[in-house]
Amino acid sequence: MISDEDALKIAEKLENADIDIKQTIEKATTAGYLGEDHFYCTVIEEGGYTHTVPEILGDRYKSQPLDNLYFDIISKALDHDGIYISLAYCNSNLILPDENCDEIIEYDDYDLDEDEYEYMVEYGLISADSIKKFKVYAEEGIAGHQPTEDMGIITNIIDGEYKAYFALRSTDRCMSSFMILPLSTEYPKEHPLSFKNPINKILIEMIDDAIVRN
Numbered sequence: 001m002i003s004d005e006d007a008l009k010i011a012e013k014l015e016n017a018d019i020d021i022k023q024t025i026e027k028a029t030t031a032g033y034l035g036e037d038h039f040y041c042t043v044i045e046e047g048g049y050t051h052t053v054p055e056i057l058g059d060r061y062k063s064q065p066l067d068n069l070y071f072d073i074i075s076k077a078l079d080h081d082g083i084y085i086s087l088a089y090c091n092s093n094l095i096l097p098d099e100n101c102d103e104i105i106e107y108d109d110y111d112l113d114e115d116e117y118e119y120m121v122e123y124g125l126i127s128a129d130s131i132k133k134f135k136v137y138a139e140e141g142i143a144g145h146q147p148t149e150d151m152g153i154i155t156n157i158i159d160g161e162y163k164a165y166f167a168l169r170s171t172d173r174c175m176s177s178f179m180i181l182p183l184s185t186e187y188p189k190e191h192p193l194s195f196k197n198p199i200n201k202i203l204i205e206m207i208d209d210a211i212v213r214n
Contacts, residue, residue, distance in 0.1 A: 001105055007201045008185065010208050014164050019155065021078070022071055023212040025085055029066070031128040031210075033089040034150070038064040040086045042169070042178050043077040044154060050084050050169070050178040082156025084169055084180050087127060087207040090145045090199055094124030096133055107136035107198055123199060127206040134199060143192040144199055146170065151203050153211070154180055166204060168193060 002010075029037040042050035053073050054064045064070055077083050098104060110117065117137035123144050125132040136142050145151065148171050155164040166183045187194035194200060 001198060002201050002205055004196050004201070007195050007204050010204055011166055011183075011195065014153065014166065014208065014211075016161065017164060017211065018214045019153075019162055019164060020212040020214050021074065021083075021085075021155070024087075024210070025074070026066060027128045027210060027212055028085055028087050028152070029128075031087075031089070031126055033126050034086060036063055037066050038070065041074060042084050043073065044081040044084055044156075044180060046081055048180045050180055052178075078155070078157045078162075080156070082154055084154050084167065084178070085152045086150045086169060087152040087210045088203045089126045089150045090123050090134075090203060091147050092121055092123050092144050093147060094126075096122075096124045096131060098133070100131060101133045102130040103132045105132060105134050105202060107134070107140065107142070109198075110137065110140055112139060125199070125202055125206065127203075127210045129209050130206060132202060132206070134202060136198070141190045142198060143190055145192060151200070152207060154182065166195075166200075166207065 025041045028040040034040055038053050042052050044050045053070050054060050054062045074083055117139050119138040121136055121138050123134040149168055151168050153164045154167045168181045169178055171178045181193055183193050183195050185195050189196035
């Protein structure tokens with residue numbers, strides 16, 4: 001697992017990365033965890049909420065292919081409040097056989113005494129490039145993500161240059177609204193939005209690998 005410092009270095013490099021938006025979205029959809037392809041990228045509005053392209057076109061329940069119309073809307077959004085691209089997913093309810101995982105990571109930086117730990121939690125982590133499993137005792141208090149959340153990047157164009165940042169997207173089970181929550185250095189490792197959270201550090205590395213650069 002990467003260190004806190006390395007996670008921040010990746011975030012710093014991401015901010016000014018030359019990202020191929022179209023290819024990154026197309027690659028993201030191959031991970032398969034969201035079902036409909038158009039869910040992998042949503043348009044951000046002021047206040048941190050986002051809308052799917054079908055919603056913008058007037059029918060939120062209609063499937064939208066990743067065609068010229070789709071990318072035209074995404075391109076225009078980059079000049080305003082930006083877009084969110086989903087690039088990784090974490091869920092403790094996923095049943096992943098060890099042999100299907102590219103890597104199995106066991107947390108080893110515990111704060112409590114060994115005899116205080118009882119319940120091991122296994123998280124499945126998925127991106128377009130890899131499937132990993134993360135094991136940690138629940139008593140450590142490391143927060144995972146909810147089944148209706150995913151992680152990726154927010155990006156827009158500021159003064160003619162792309163800017164990108166790591167973020168979590170949260171929604172309800174009906175996908176009636178999406179809220180974008182940026183990661184922060186201000187939270188302790190137990191917080192689901194912390195750069196120090198070991199789950200987020202693994203996902204940051206996976207997302208960095210999944211991004212297509214020009």
